[in-house]
Amino acid sequence: MPRYEYRCRSCGDTFELSRPMAESASPATCPAGHPDTVKLLSTVSVAGTGSSPAPAPSGGGAGCCGGGCCG
Numbered sequence: 001m002p003r004y005e006y007r008c009r010s011c012g013d014t015f016e017l018s019r020p021m022a023e024s025a026s027p028a029t030c031p032a033g034h035p036d037t038v039k040l041l042s043t044v045s046v047a048g049t050g051s052s053p054a055p056a057p058s059g060g061g062a063g064c065c066g067g068g069c070c071g
Protein backbone atom coordinates (compact mmCIF):
# COMPACT_ATOMS: atom_id res chain seq x y z
CA MET A 1 0.00 0.00 0.00
CA PRO A 2 1.52 3.35 -0.99
CA ARG A 3 2.30 5.97 1.57
CA TYR A 4 1.20 9.55 1.14
CA GLU A 5 2.53 12.57 2.93
CA TYR A 6 0.27 15.32 4.14
CA ARG A 7 0.79 18.63 5.85
CA CYS A 8 -1.55 20.20 8.30
CA ARG A 9 -2.23 23.85 7.63
CA SER A 10 -3.51 24.38 11.14
CA CYS A 11 -0.46 23.28 13.12
CA GLY A 12 2.07 22.89 10.29
CA ASP A 13 2.79 19.28 11.11
CA THR A 14 3.58 16.74 8.41
CA PHE A 15 2.45 13.17 8.63
CA GLU A 16 2.25 10.09 6.48
CA LEU A 17 -0.67 7.85 5.80
CA SER A 18 -0.74 4.41 4.25
CA ARG A 19 -3.92 4.19 2.27
CA PRO A 20 -5.16 2.68 -0.96
CA MET A 21 -4.43 4.61 -4.12
CA ALA A 22 -8.15 5.09 -4.65
CA GLU A 23 -8.30 7.07 -1.42
CA SER A 24 -5.23 9.19 -2.12
CA ALA A 25 -7.43 12.17 -2.97
CA SER A 26 -9.61 11.75 0.07
CA PRO A 27 -9.16 14.33 2.81
CA ALA A 28 -6.83 13.33 5.59
CA THR A 29 -7.01 14.39 9.18
CA CYS A 30 -3.87 15.40 11.00
CA PRO A 31 -2.86 13.40 14.10
CA ALA A 32 -3.92 16.38 16.18
CA GLY A 33 -7.39 16.26 14.69
CA HIS A 34 -7.20 19.18 12.28
CA PRO A 35 -9.12 18.58 9.05
CA ASP A 36 -7.35 21.33 7.11
CA THR A 37 -4.57 19.33 5.47
CA VAL A 38 -2.95 19.33 2.07
CA LYS A 39 -1.46 16.37 0.24
CA LEU A 40 2.22 16.65 -0.55
CA LEU A 41 4.07 15.05 -3.39
CA SER A 42 4.84 11.47 -2.63
CA THR A 43 8.41 10.84 -1.57
CA VAL A 44 8.21 7.28 -2.84
CA SER A 45 8.76 6.84 -6.54
CA VAL A 46 6.11 4.44 -7.74
CA ALA A 47 6.36 4.92 -11.48
CA GLY A 48 9.59 4.26 -13.36
CA THR A 49 10.07 7.76 -14.63
CA GLY A 50 13.53 8.01 -13.14
CA SER A 51 16.81 7.03 -14.65
CA SER A 52 17.15 3.33 -15.16
CA PRO A 53 20.50 1.76 -14.26
CA ALA A 54 20.84 -0.03 -17.60
CA PRO A 55 20.62 1.93 -20.84
CA ALA A 56 17.92 0.79 -23.21
CA PRO A 57 19.13 -0.71 -26.47
CA SER A 58 18.53 1.63 -29.35
CA GLY A 59 18.54 -0.99 -32.09
CA GLY A 60 15.45 -2.83 -31.01
CA GLY A 61 17.37 -6.00 -30.25
CA ALA A 62 15.74 -7.37 -27.18
CA GLY A 63 17.57 -9.90 -25.07
CA CYS A 64 20.95 -9.57 -26.73
CA CYS A 65 23.60 -7.01 -27.66
CA GLY A 66 22.81 -5.22 -24.43
CA GLY A 67 25.36 -6.79 -22.14
CA GLY A 68 28.18 -7.38 -24.56
CA CYS A 69 27.18 -10.97 -25.36
CA CYS A 70 27.41 -10.30 -29.09
CA GLY A 71 30.79 -8.73 -28.96
Ligand SMILES: [Zn+2]
Nearest residue numbers: 008011030034
Ligand atom coordinates in the same frame (compact mmCIF):
# COMPACT_ATOMS: atom_id res chain seq x y z
ZN1 LIG B 1 -2.79 19.74 12.80
